Amino acid sequence: MSELETTKAYLNQLPATLLSLLNIDPPLDHIPKPIESIIQKYKGVKRVSINLIDNFGLFEITYFKPRFIITNSEVMVLLSTKNPYTLGVLHQLMFGGFEVEPNGFHFLKYLNGHDKQSCFIGREKDLKRYDGGTLSKSKDSDMQTWVESAKAINNYDLSFMHYLDFEALHKQQQRLKRNTPEELIEKLILRTDKWIHANYKQLRPGSLMIILGDHGRSRMDFEYSGKIAQWREASVPIAVFISK
Secondary structure (H helix, E strand, O other): OOOOEEEEEEHHHHHHHHHHHOOOOOOOOOOOOOOHHHHHHOOOOOEEEEEEEOOOOHHHHHHHOOHHHHHHOOEEEEEEOOOOOHHHHHHHHHHOOOOOOHHHOOHHHHHHOOOOOEEEEEOHHHHHHHOOOOEEEEOOOHHHHHHHHHHHOOOOOEEEEEEOOHHHHHHHHHHHOOOOHHHHHHHHHHHHHHHHHHHHHHOOOOEEEEEEEOOOOOOOOOOOOHHHHHHHHOOOOEEEEEEO
């Protein structure tokens, strides 16, 4: 991890960054400016594939070390935000902040309005709230999301997959008194890392893969202790960039 190029930015800079990468001028009078170092590094990409993973941030990538992401990451952006949880992250990504469609801006609507095609794969409730009328495909499990992603990643200018099995599986395993939340998160991150690796192999040249992490649907009480607990508490959302 020490050799990985790392930079800091605000989470609400991502909409303008993604638009600029796809050669669309962002409405900077409505949303924050893009991350210039990312624009310069990945100028000219043909398509962007985003994988949002719940309960995945700076702590998890350094502690659990998912093999594909660690090995192939080119840049990691530490994302500063007042709300690092799932809905807060989706809100900032779609609206460039915490207002709903400020001055009519919605990231996917704006993208589609400039002759780009997008596909959003995730939970039905989230799609209804955030898809902005773009093509969306509701899936009930991460396995279904991954299977659908194989059909989407090369067929759209921007594909967005949301991996969010943790909450449902955690409730189920609490009832059965099985894995701790820490064990479950590790298992899901390493599993999703393998799926993302498979997607990367499938991606056509000229693509940019982004792995985006958040703090999950809501605050969790973990059993970490000592320095590890402090490390987890200080963790921030991240965006990892891998080009092909």
